[in-house]
Amino acid sequence: xxxxxxxxxxxxxxxxxYPCNLFCFxxxxxxxxxNKTSSNLCRNMTDSNLCRFLYLNIRSLKEAHKLDSLHTxxxxxxxxxxxxxxxxxLNEHEEKYYNLPGYSLISxxxxxxxxxxxxxxxxxxxxxxxxKSVTTTTHSILHFTVNINSKFHILLFYNPSLSNLxxxxxxxxxxxxxxxPSNTLVMGxxxxx
Amino acid sequence: xxxxxxxxxxxxxxxxxxxxxxxxxxxFDDHLTPYQSAxxxxxxxxxxxxxxxxxxxxxxxxxxxxFFKRATDVKAVIINSVVQLNSLGDE
Numbered sequence: 001x002x003x004x005x006x007x008x009x010x011x012x013x014x015x016x017x018y019p020c021n022l023f024c025f026x027x028x029x030x031x032x033x034x035n036k037t038s039s040n041l042c043r044n045m046t047d048s049n050l051c052r053f054l055y056l057n058i059r060s061l062k063e064a065h066k067l068d069s070l071h072t073x074x075x076x077x078x079x080x081x082x083x084x085x086x087x088x089x090l091n092e093h094e095e096k097y098y099n100l101p102g103y104s105l106i107s108x109x110x111x112x113x114x115x116x117x118x119x120x121x122x123x124x125x126x127x128x129x130x131x132k133s134v135t136t137t138t139h140s141i142l143h144f145t146v147n148i149n150s151k152f153h154i155l156l157f158y159n160p161s162l163s164n165l166x167x168x169x170x171x172x173x174x175x176x177x178x179x180x181p182s183n184t185l186v187m188g189x190x191x192x193x
Numbered sequence: 194x195x196x197x198x199x200x201x202x203x204x205x206x207x208x209x210x211x212x213x214x215x216x217x218x219x220x221f222d223d224h225l226t227p228y229q230s231a232x233x234x235x236x237x238x239x240x241x242x243x244x245x246x247x248x249x250x251x252x253x254x255x256x257x258x259x260f261f262k263r264a265t266d267v268k269a270v271i272i273n274s275v276v277q278l279n280s281l282g283d284e
Contacts, residue, residue: 065228067274097270099280 022077023053023185051148054080055187060089061098061119071100074121081148083121086158086189090117108133108142108156118142118156118188132178134171138163141188143175153179157188165192195221196256223254232259232272239282 054077061067074080083100088107090098091114095107103121106128110116118140122128128146131153135141139159146152155175159168168190179186198205198221207215225233236252236259243250249264252272261281262269272278 062271062273064226064232064273067276071274071276097277097280100276101279 021055021187022080023055051082051152052077052080053082053084053154053185053187055084055086057087057189058085059087061085062089062094067098067100074100081123081126082146082152082154084154084156084187085119085121086117086156087115088117088119089115090119104128106130106142106144108135108140110137110140111135112137116140116158116160118158120144120154120156122146132175134175136167136171139168139171141171141175143179150183153184155179155184155186155188157186157190159188159190161191163191195223223257225254225257229254229257229259232275232278235275235278236261236272239278242282 054074056070058066058070061070070083074083083103088109090107090109092109095105095109098107098119099105100121102124104124105119105121107119108117116138117135120128120142126146126148128144130142130144132143133141139157141155141157143153143155146154157172159165159172176186205219207213207217207219210219233252233254240250240252240261243263250262251269252259252261254260259272260269261272261278263281270277270281
């Protein structure tokens with residue numbers, strides 16, 4: 001298939017402003033945590049044995065050039081294994097239009113209304129499966145597993161500010177209790193502050 | 194302005210706005226941001242590659258957004274990235 005020219009040259013600057021987290025695991029006990037803006041990340045962590053997770057509060061994938069910017073960011077970081085996103089704002093029938101080449105999409109959207117939602121792009125070469133998902137008109141919690149060298153349990157959640165906190169916490173606690181003690185990554189935006 | 198006229202199904206000729214007595218119709222183009230206009234261009238390229246009007250593939254702009262519709266789509270898709278266009282072309 002003939003492909004279009006690469007993404008818009010301007011678009012990558014946009015998403016670089018966002019604070020994002022890149023996590024690398026080499027073994028279950030060892031975690032390198034880099035909490036920097038994404039432009040600083042590109043030079044770090046080139047060891048091919050690490051599993052790379054990227055977390056980003058994207059604030060609407062539907063906005064013009066967000067998906068292009070994300071694509072450019074992932075390209076520049078090289079071999080990100082799992083991309084975790086919060087606030088995707090997607091609807092169920094729109095999911096099929098938000099594929100990234102080389103990745104498969106797991107998306108959990110609000111049960112009703114716009115905004116919110118979480119999503120994960122997992123590299124096609126890894127098998128992944130959803131263990132449990134809870135989604136309401138406000139918060140979304142997604143628990144899934146990815147097989148990269150070993151099995152990772154990933155919990156991805158989003159809870160908007162101004163929501164009923166106890167409602168979210170009870171769902172969150174239920175799922176947290178089911179998580180295994182190792183190889184687990186919990187990421188998300190809880191808006192607790 | 195364009196949307197208002199489309200809703201009212203009014204057609205404007207050159208004579209209506211004082212450009213002589215010509216009955217030549219006047220058309221309006223959306224003013225797009227550079228990014229959206231690049232998207233619209235790529236969408237038109239994709240439409241032609243997929244067979245254009247003969248295959249019921251269409252693309253247009255409205256309200257500053259780019260729309261794309263294939264014969265198999267129930268609803269037009271709002272295009273907001275190049276990645277989306279590429280994946281539409283892959284299917």
